[in-house]
Structures are given as structure tokens and as C-alpha cells.
Amino acid sequence: MSEIDPITLAPILNPGGIGGPLTAAHREMTVKHRDDLDWDNLRYEGQFTKMMFHPTKDDPTVPNAGVVKYLKGSGHPLHSHYFAQIWYILAGKFEINGVVYGEGTMVFHPDPHFEHALTTLEDGEILYVQYMGPTTRQPAIYEGRFNMKTRRSLEEESRAV
Template identity: 65%
Template sequence: MNARATKIDPITKLEVSSDKTRPLTDAHQAMRVSHPDDIEWSMLRYDGQTAKMMFHPTKDDPTVPNAGLVRYEAGSGHPLHSHYFAQVWYILEGTFLIDGAIYGPDTMIFHPDPHFEHELTTQTGGVILYVQYMGPTTRQGPIYDGRFNVTERKKLEDETTAY
């Protein structure tokens, strides 16, 4: 008897393909591509900030990260606030004062979950690449709606610091 055993992927619980020109299982997804030149700058929740979020979670695809560029005008920033998701920042342009230290281009900053963000200000303006993703311990995803796609900003004193 030469019956071939079917291999099951331990994570997806789906059959593993024996065809080396196909993905491991039917659950494995292809890459997604976005370019900032194809996206307009949109209003962000804090004054002096705009964003090009090249990926963001949706109702149909809630585990997609918020990933894209945030542009800060000179003199802008954000107050101390907290989040339940995790995120990584990579400073592309400008200098930023965060917790008494100046950070500039090629600096990477990691915020675990849950985390707080110190007050941030910039005198030069600049651009930061943001990647916000579901917290591995909190299981809370980043917030896109009402943060990165606002049509009108709230007054700072009315803006939440909770997430």
C-alpha cells in the first residue's frame, strides 16, 4: 500500500501543498504593496500633523496594521497619551524632543503593548514612519477611524488620552 500521507500545517490546520510553486497552504496570503505617491495627505488627530496611512485595519481585515507616514509641521507634536496596541516608529526627517532627549533621522523607537507615549514636540518639523499593530499581550488593535482620517479635529482638551 503506497498511500501518501497528507501533511497538515499545525498553525492553519490546512493541508500542506506538495507543489513547491504554490504557497504552503491556501491560508497563506500574498504580499500587499502601497506607495506614498499614490495617497493624498490626510488630516490627523493633532494640529500640525498629516498622514499617509498606506495600510490600515478595516472591518473585513481587522489585523492589518496602521502603517504609513506621519508628517509634522514645525512647532507641532502630541501630548502624553496611552495605547493598548504595539508600535514601531522610524524617524525619516527632522528632529523630535521626546522625554527630554532629541531624536533624529534613522532613529527607531519601539512601544510595547500596552504603552504610553511621552509628549512629543518638533521645532524642525519632520516625517516618521509609523507601524502600529495588534498588541501580542493585550490583543488590542490600532485605531484608524477617528485618528488618521479625521475631517475635523477635536480641541486638544477634548481629545482622549486613553487610547
């Protein structure tokens, strides 16, 4: 009789998980490189994205994870989300709620959260990781946000999610 993993409820194939996956439910990593992707439009003018990972219908728990490029003067208004996210500023200077943040700054937004208006003071890039809220259980939004063929006007853009 094989031992059962209490989390996945799958039979343990490799006790201790050394030298192989613990169970058949344990998946291997996925690797992508940003240079293999083209820049896509983000929902606000002057912003472009290379989301290397994003939720799908088949796997809704995958985070939005990738790089957002901001052109000087771009930004976003105050708005709210139900998912959680982390930003890491790779380059540039960003004014958020009257404070200027630059390279090496990490920002955590719990779920649910609101984001202060952001203005880009110079061209910059931020690594985004948006993931299902641990308390709200609401996933990050990819469709219609990170892959815009054409952008809506700011007045038409929802600030609610």
C-alpha cells in the same frame, strides 16, 4: 491523505513552500506607494498622514502603517495606548521626554504603553507601524485618528487609547 499545516490547519499544497504558497491560507503581499495617496489630517494640529495600511472590520489585524508628516512646532501630549507600535524617523528632529531624536532613530512602544509628550523642532516625517498588542490583543486604532475630516480640540481629544 494530505499533510495538514499545524498553524493554519489547512492542507499543505506545496511541501517546503518553495515555488508556491505552503497552503491555500497563505496570502500574497499587498503593495502600495505613498505617492499614490493624498495627505489626510491626523488627530493633532500640524500633523498629516498617509496610512498605506490600516485595520478594517473585515481584517482587524492589519497594522496602521504609513508616514506621518509633522510641521515644525506640532506634537502630542502624554497619552496611553493598548496596542504596540514602532516608529522610524525619516526626517526632522523630535523632542521626546527632554531628548532630541533625529533621522535614523527607531522607537519601540510595547503593549500597553504610554507615549511621552512629543514636540517637533523642525518639519519632519516618521514611519509608523502600529499593530495588535501581542499581550493585550488590542488592535491599532485607525478610524477617528488617522482620517480626521475635522480635528477636535486638544481638550476634547481622548488620551486614553
